[in-house]
Each structure stands twice: as structure tokens, then as C-alpha cells.
Amino acid sequence: MSDLGDFADHDRGDDADTAESDADTADDFERPDLDDTGSDDGLGALAVSEGLRIHEDGQETALKAYVTASNRSSVRLGSYLVAPYPGGEKLFCKITGLEYVQAFQSDDATEIHARRAMRSESVDEQDYKFLAELEPVAVLYRDREGRSPSGNRTQSDNGDDLKRRMADRVPKPETVVREADDATEIKTGLKIPEDGVFLGHLSVGGEKVRTAAEPPTIDYRVKDDYEAGDPLVFRHTLVAGGTGSGKTHSAKNVLRQYLHEDRRYPVDTGGAERRMAVVQFDPQDEYAQMHDDNPEADAGDERRWETQGLAHGGHDDTVAFVPKVGSASYAADHHDAERVEFTIPFSMVRSNPWLVASSGLNDNQYGALHLLLDRFFGQYGQGGTYEEFCSFLDDPALKEELDESGRVHEATYEAVLRRVHGMPSGLFDQDARPITELVEDRQFVRPGRLSVVPTYHISDSRAAETVVLAVSSLLVDQKLSNDPRYETIKETPLVVGMDEAHNFLADADSVQANKVVGKFTEAAKQGRKERLGLFLITQDPQDIADPVFKQVNTTVVLNLGDEDAINAVNIPSSLQSKVPYMEKGQMVVYSPDNSEPVEIQGLPTCLTRHGRD
Numbered sequence: 001m002s003d004l005g006d007f008a009d010h011d012r013g014d015d016a017d018t019a020e021s022d023a024d025t026a027d028d029f030e031r032p033d034l035d036d037t038g039s040d041d042g043l044g045a046l047a048v049s050e051g052l053r054i055h056e057d058g059q060e061t062a063l064k065a066y067v068t069a070s071n072r073s074s075v076r077l078g079s080y081l082v083a084p085y086p087g088g089e090k091l092f093c094k095i096t097g098l099e100y101v102q103a104f105q106s107d108d109a110t111e112i113h114a115r116r117a118m119r120s121e122s123v124d125e126q127d128y129k130f131l132a133e134l135e136p137v138a139v140l141y142r143d144r145e146g147r148s149p150s151g152n153r154t155q156s157d158n159g160d161d162l163k164r165r166m167a168d169r170v171p172k173p174e175t176v177v178r179e180a181d182d183a184t185e186i187k188t189g190l191k192i193p194e195d196g197v198f199l200g201h202l203s204v205g206g207e208k209v210r211t212a213a214e215p216p217t218i219d220y221r222v223k224d225d226y227e228a229g230d231p232l233v234f235r236h237t238l239v240a241g242g243t244g245s246g247k248t249h250s251a252k253n254v255l256r257q258y259l260h261e262d263r264r265y266p267v268d269t270g271g272a273e274r275r276m277a278v279v280q281f282d283p284q285d286e287y288a289q290m291h292d293d294n295p296e297a298d299a300g301d302e303r304r305w306e307t308q309g310l311a312h313g314g315h316d317d318t319v320a321f322v323p324k325v326g327s328a329s330y331a332a333d334h335h336d337a338e339r340v341e342f343t344i345p346f347s348m349v350r351s352n353p354w355l356v357a358s359s360g361l362n363d364n365q366y367g368a369l370h371l372l373l374d375r376f377f378g379q380y381g382q383g384g385t386y387e388e389f390c391s392f393l394d395d396p397a398l399k400e401e402l403d404e405s406g407r408v409h410e411a412t413y414e415a416v417l418r419r420v421h422g423m424p425s426g427l428f429d430q431d432a433r434p435i436t437e438l439v440e441d442r443q444f445v446r447p448g449r450l451s452v453v454p455t456y457h458i459s460d461s462r463a464a465e466t467v468v469l470a471v472s473s474l475l476v477d478q479k480l481s482n483d484p485r486y487e488t489i490k491e492t493p494l495v496v497g498m499d500e501a502h503n504f505l506a507d508a509d510s511v512q513a514n515k516v517v518g519k520f521t522e523a524a525k526q527g528r529k530e531r532l533g534l535f536l537i538t539q540d541p542q543d544i545a546d547p548v549f550k551q552v553n554t555t556v557v558l559n560l561g562d563e564d565a566i567n568a569v570n571i572p573s574s575l576q577s578k579v580p581y582m583e584k585g586q587m588v589v590y591s592p593d594n595s596e597p598v599e600i601q602g603l604p605t606c607l608t609r610h611g612r613d
Contacts, residue, residue, distance in 0.1 A: 097133030241558030326426025
């Protein structure tokens, strides 16, 4: 057998001769002389050889640019380009495909071409055409009529308002395309607001988009004032990411901005404005660290944050409200926030009967529970305790009475009894201040305060879940009430943050799940009017009930490895494919009322303390 490196005449045949002939033709091709004394402006030019077309049906659009040899190594999928029209308008577009095609009529799939490539140190780029397939995003133009700018417009230096419209013009053939490097053009093209709550910096493939300005990065912000439209915080946010993706780090940075001392929201028609209050449910005991400065932040970090107008450093008004459950003790040395213990008073069950059912109830059983609670509180008053309710249910005379009257069947009564007795011990009426008193005293919800509810110390997952649902339901009920008992909740702009939200807002067939999902769905629908924002954090977005999920306007997706989770977040397919490959801190933002779907890079250093020593 001959060595692969040898050429045997009988293996070459006509194909090899043809290939050599074509290669010689390519080598002898007389390229036009180019003037190398000047400098090229741009990446290349629009090519018309395969058609140049803008179409209402995006599938019919044909827009490709020839990229010159010297620029090819710097071009990436997702990069933003601009191509000028005659008259000053520009087409803002995005690279969606890259390909090499042959420049000459030759077949390079031969032994001769392969061996030449293997023996050469480099490929002559000019032997091939390099084409970038473009997706038109918008046409950029100047508004010279003096109309007032909207929240998605940006003001140029000469006073003309830069605006965008759908791509409705086809550029001229051989129009020079260049990489978009003007922050105003990029923000306008992508409909990114100039002002708002900072999420990160615009990026492509994990690399920040650079401009010719200073600073060279482009900040991505979410609308947060009524002049630019409703603050999107009150139209709800979902942060989804797997373990180690940086979702808690990112969530802390965002929440810190909503607690900025200069950020205010109108709360009534009289013009009164108040700071945001944040209540964060924390199953991993991480958010109370927001009280402290980040020891890993240096002077350079702080200068950059100040330049961008970011709230940073520990938030002094951070309090850890620790639920007291049985003998569980809370000991945390990783933050210096104040700690206040509280308990869930059994009286809260009166308005939310599902809190005292340890497992699923059907409609008939739930109705019986409601009747029994009404009768109990009618007899014992608001001070009635869980232990007293259990004794109340243990009365055989009561069971017999209700059965004989036909109001509650004996089997139904027994089912309710078992579920009430099955509640985790030490959940209600413990030796601590009731959460209702802390609300009434304006301690738990207060403008500018971050109230963290850690549940990491509670070993019983059912008890932890009940605590979270009891407190969050109290907040939601008061926000939605036309006759609230606690005005402090009603009159304060409020973000309810829920980490591991899939554990609390899952879709299920039980009465309890339906009640919870229904409550939070209604809260989400009324959030804009009531100044209530849900901030949901999860690694399993597919488990969040669909009625709640549909109310979320802003979805922030970090690295997710599970296909079902990626499909559940409902982002464009072009971005879905990037999600499993994103590094820590890389994010995709899908917020239709804020911008085009984009990729951003979060801050590498947390604005507050993060992580345990």
C-alpha cells in the first residue's frame, strides 16, 4: 500500500486534471488593480449577485454584504451594521449568517486542493467570497419637525431627534456597510431607552459592543418612568438561570437600583411620590448581604459605577425578618443586617383557608374547611390559635352535628381533620411578634426598605412554603383590596421578589394551587395600577404556572442547560440557541415593550456583598 503522501498517476484521473486546470485558471485570474495608498471605510459592500430585496415577509428578504478580506476575522454572528441610503437615512441591521463561497469556477473538493491546503501556511482569502447575511432591523432617520421625543427616542447633538421605523426601503447595490459604533444609532435601532434601570451592557457573543465614544460600552436599561410609558417593574420580571449562571448576582444588582435613594414613583392622583419597598423571599439566605458593601469592589469599580449613575454599596435599610418555626434557629455570620423574628398568626388563615391544609383538598373538602374556620373564629375571635382549632375539630359532637344536618359529610369532615392535623408543627403562633403587627407598625413594608425573609433555616419544606405563601398573600391581598386594613402596603410602591419561584407558583390540580395561582395572576394583572411588581427568580421556568408567566413583560435568561426550561422562557429561536453556551453573567433580555431582543453582559463585580467567605 502506498503512503498517503504519494501521488499515484492511476489515482489522479480526469478529476485531478480538471482540478489542476481550474486551479491554474484561478491562479491566473487577473484581478483589477486596487489603489493601496488610501484606507477603506467600512467592512464591505452590499452584494446584488444573489438578489437585493426587502420584503414584508421576512423569509423573502435577501440582503447580503460582501466582506473584504482584511475585515473577515472580526465579523461575528449577531453583530450590528449600518448601511446608508441616499438622503441621510440609514438601514440598521444584524448579521444572521456567514458563509464562504467560491470566487472562481473550480472544484476544490479534490485531492489536489486538499493537499495544497494541508501544505500551505495560509489560505488566500481573495480566492473566496465571504458573505454576511443581514436581517434588517429598522431604518434610522432624523425627525426635523420638532416633535416631542418618546421614551424610545434619543436626542442628537444638533437637536434633531433620531428615530426608527420598519425597514421599508431597499439600499442601493454596492452600498458600503460598516459596523455600528455610534451609541445613539445602536440604541435607537434596537429601541433601547436612554434612561431607566440598568441591567447590563449590550453584547454580542459574550463580548461587549464597543463604540467610538467614552465610555465605549452601551448600557441596557429598562423603562422606569411614566413619561416613557409605564415603569416595567410593575409589569413584572422573570430571571431564569441554572446553578452557577449568576442569577442571584444579577438579581441583587437589579434590586439595588430599585432601592436607589433618588428613585421615586407616584402613588396617587395628588402627585405624591414615594421610594420603592422591596420584600425578598430568600430560600438560600443570600439577599440580606445587600446590607453590606462588597469587599471585592475596588476604587476602579466604584468610579465606573458612579459614572453610570448606579446605586452601589450596601443598602443600610436592609432588615432580615426571620420566621420563627418550632425549634429552628437562624444563625448567619455572612451579613450584618438587623434581624427581627416574626411568627404567622393563625388569624391569617381566616382569609386564606388553604394555608392550613397540608396537602391537596378537593372543592367539597375546601368548602367544608371554610365553613369550619368561620364557625371557629366566630366562637374564638381573631385571637384563636392553631392548637385551639385542632381541639375544636376533635370534638365528636361537632362532627356528628354537621353530618346529621347534611352540611358536612362525615368522610369529608375526617379528610379535613387529617389535613389540618398534618400541618408542620411549630408553624403558627410562635414566641415572636406576628407579621401582621410588624406590618401595622410600618416595619415590614416601608419606602426605601429591603425586607428579606430567609427560609434556609427551616428544614421542613412544607413549613417554609407556607410561610412564604402566607406573607406574600398578605401583601397581595392588601394591594388589591379596595378597603385595606394596612394602608402602608396600599400606599407604598412595592416589589415582591421570590427566589425559587417555581416552588410556590407551580401549576397543579389542587384547590390550594388554584387559589395561589389565581391570587398571583390577579396581582400581576393589577400590578401596573396598584404599583406592585413581581420579581420572580427561578432555575425551572417551565414549572411556573402559565397564567402567571403570561403576565411577565421582561424576561432575563442566563445559562440554562435544560431544553424544557429553554423552551419555556419563550424567547426568539435565534437567542434560544445561545443560552446553553452563555458564560456566567451573560444574559438574553426579552422585553417587547422595552427593546428588541438582545444579549447583554452583566457587571462582573456585584454592587453589594455577594457570596460567603
